[in-house]
Amino acid sequence: MRYYLIAQVKVNDPETFQEYVRGFSDSFREYKGEIILVDNKPKVIEGSCENPHTVVFRFPDEEEFLRWYNSPKYKKIIDLRWQSADTNMILVREGINT
Numbered sequence: 001m002r003y004y005l006i007a008q009v010k011v012n013d014p015e016t017f018q019e020y021v022r023g024f025s026d027s028f029r030e031y032k033g034e035i036i037l038v039d040n041k042p043k044v045i046e047g048s049c050e051n052p053h054t055v056v057f058r059f060p061d062e063e064e065f066l067r068w069y070n071s072p073k074y075k076k077i078i079d080l081r082w083q084s085a086d087t088n089m090i091l092v093r094e095g096i097n098t
Contacts, residue, residue, distance in 0.1 A: 002094040003059045004036070008051035009087045016084035023077035031068040034058045051088055065091060 011017045036056040042049060059065040068074060081087060 001061060003062050003065050004092050004094065005033075005057040005059065005065060005089060006092065007055045007057070007087060007089045008049065009053040009055070009081075009085045010051040011053065011085045013084035016080055020077055020080035020084060023073075023080065027071060027073035027077060028068065030073075031071070032060050032064045033068055051086055062091070062093070 034057065036058050037054070039054045041052060042054045059068070
């Protein structure tokens with residue numbers, strides 16, 4: 001069953017965040033994830049969106065997501081994101097899950 005990672009990001013330090021983005025590409029390449037969409041100006045229908053930069057990733061399963069997220073390459077750059085941006089990330093499973 002496929003899993004989707006939804007990330008909403010507010011960049012506070014663009015220079016450091018670009019370092020993260022460069023390292024992200026290297027960390028992500030070897031895993032089976034796909035970038036489904038990137039939207040810097042999503043239309044808010046209800047509520048609010050404090051972190052407007054939205055990215056949706058797709059992984060074939062939760063295990064592959066965890067392999068990437070816990071990988072040494074990603075752990076090496078995650079501090080750059082934490083230092084440069086406010087981020088909300090959720091992992092959801094495809095289908096109707098109650």
